[in-house]
Every structure is written in C-alpha cells, then in structure tokens.
Amino acid sequence: MALDVRVATSMAEAAGILAADQRTRLLSGGTLVMRDVNEGRFLDGTLLRLTDPAYRQINASGARVELGAGATMAMVLANRDLAFLHPVARAVGGPAIRQMATIGGNLFAETPYGDFAVALLALDAQVMVQSGYGSARAIAIEEFLNARERGGAGLVTAVQFAKPQNAADFRFRKISRVKPKGISVMSIAAHLPNSGSRITQARVAYGAMAPTPVRARGVERALEGKPLDAASVQAAKAAALEGTRPATDAIATEWYRREVMPVHLGRLLAGEGR
C-alpha cells in the first residue's frame, strides 16, 4: 500500500470521506501531517485536501467571530478586526509556517505546540465539528480538547467565539527560550472582562502545562469578582498550578515549568514586561 491523495470540494464531502475511512487524514496546512509523511509515520492511507472556500473564510466584523478551520495564521495577521489575536498568531512559527499553519490544525497540535488553541480556550470558543454528511455541531473547545486526548475527532469546519468587548481584556504571553520563534516552555492566555472594575467571567488557559491546553480554574476562581490589583494577582499566583500536568521534554523539565508558571502568570496579570 502507499499514500493516496483525494480532493473534496465541499465540507460535507470531506466529512463523509473522513467518517468512512479511518486511514484518511485531512491535510489542512500541512505542517503536522506532512511532517508525519516525511518521517515515515504516515505511509499507508489517504491524504484528503479540502478546497471549499468556506473552509478558509474569516468573519470577524461583528460581535461574534467565526474563523474557518482552514484559515491560516497569516490570514489572522492580515485581518484588522482580529488585532487582539495578532500576538497569538505571531507566536506561531516563522513567516513561512504562518502562511501554512491553520486554525483547525493548531487544535490538533501536540504539546508544547498549539499556542493558538490556548487563546481559543481562554475565549470560550466553540468548535464546529462535522462528523458525517449532516450539518456541523458546536462543541465547547474544552470538551473538544478532552475528546482529542481520548482520540475522538471529526472534520473541524470552524471555530466561533464572542469578540472581547475591550481588546485590553484579552492578554497572551508565550514563554520560550529562543526569541522570537522558539517552541513554548509554556503559553498563557487570559480573558478578563470587567464590570464596574471587577472581573467577571474570568477565563485563563495554559499551553504546555498538560497534554492539551487546559483552563486554570484555580486562577479563574481567585480573580472572579475581584479588581485586578496586587492582592488578586497574588491570590492567582498561589492557585497557578491547580490542575496542571506539565511534561518534561526537550524544551523544559516538568519541575521548571511548575517553578516559573506563577512568575509569568503574575507578570501577565500585572501587565508587566518579561
């Protein structure tokens, strides 16, 4: 057997092909799948290309943002309505990778990659998944990522989320040893909406602190209903490691990640430089 390539012209067709054949993998931007092909981890099966223009569409002019799963990081960077996400897209690889890497692909990137998914988790995104020829259904991104860890999937067609009312309410930081393009020691995204100078519906997410991006629920509890001041930042730092399961890899040890996470979280919340 060898690799085959098929082309689907609609998302329904692609979802049907993926559902019918377990050995078919969707080639979105190629940065993950082609690596597996080059290294001999995917030699026998079908690469599926999807040419439906809707797969790459971005709709960000209104209060609700929809990013087609095939939209690239470069497309996000070119969209003025998504300025609050530019630091996140810019944190993914160099310019060539950003021309290729897609929103949908990033949801499947193994830790310590997948920095854009961390931001989407902090934004409470919904992942649109089409499992066959029917219409796509919305899955909360946290549920989607948990299913990914257990091996579940379908065709991801898009992600949707409410645009932050104030761009300053959304913060993102990627910590890496090599600047400007290194792989994540960790990444942190926080969406901290204010109501009467108190935080409501705080969402904080980590990358590279568990097998998938995870919510920092202890931090969220520590911030909820509080003003963002020294006391709440200190409380958040104290709760920073709740629910984390960092790994030791070529970038950092599990010990190091635990040691430095509260420091970087504190700096992010306090609006300090690195």
Add this chain to the structure above:
Amino acid sequence: MAKSPVQFRLNGSDRATFVDPGDNLLTTLRRGLNEFGPKYGCGQGACGVCTVLIDGEPHLSCLTLAVACEGRHVETVSGMADGPNLHPLQTAFMDNFAAQCGFCTPGMLMAARALLERNPNPTREDVIEAIAGNICRCTGYEPIIAAILAAAGNRSQRQA
C-alpha cells in the same frame, strides 16, 4: 500507486512532471526537476532551508504537498538573479560575508526576498522576525541581518 501529473510555473517557466501522491514539493523540485536551490534540512518545518515562494509568499517546500502546487508560481533561489546580474540581496550577502557553509543561504535569501517585497524599508526587528524560521549554525545571524538591511538600503537608494 499511479503517479500523478503536476504542472506549475517554476521561476517563470512552465514545468510539468509526475509525482507520487504523497511527494512533497522539495522532493519534486530536487529529484523530479533538478532544481537544487532549496535544500533538505529537517523535513519538519523547523530549519527553513527549503523555503520557497509560492505565489509570492514564503512556504516550506518540505511540508508542501507537490500536487497542491498545480497551477501556482513557485520561486526558488535559482530564479533570483537576472541572468548574470545577481539580485541585490545576493550581492549584499556576498559583500557582508553573510554565508559560511552556505547551507542556510537559499532559504535565508527567499525569506529575505519575501520581506523586502512586502516591506522595502524594514527595521532590524522586522528582519529578525522575517528570518526567525530559518536556522543558521555558522554566522550567528549578525552578518545576515546586516546584509538584508544593506540590500534594503541599496534598493531604497536606487528608488530615490
């Protein structure tokens, strides 16, 4: 598995070849079309030595499916010079001693070209950002950054 035909423009010339379905663009260029400008480095998208321009944008040819290039315009370092006249970036790389082993140079030149096409007057930070996906193990990057800034300066001087 039957081979598939693929046609695209390569450095301004129409080229056609047959590829295995899973072949990447880099393999197609080097083995199928004898275009040895892009190098095979990591095969993972980490080193940038295989960088080419596809429809004017930088892409990693090792991670690009060859059949997906049908009808597109692929540019490699071999197409940078205008006959015997080197591209200003190539001249600047020579003048600034921006190559040692030379393995990263084709990818660096293509990344730099993509930058200057988009931003003819880059800052030092712009240059660093543009070549962030390209690894050089010899130069320490400083001569490369200087060369790209010099080429940008030369271009803006010529246009003034």
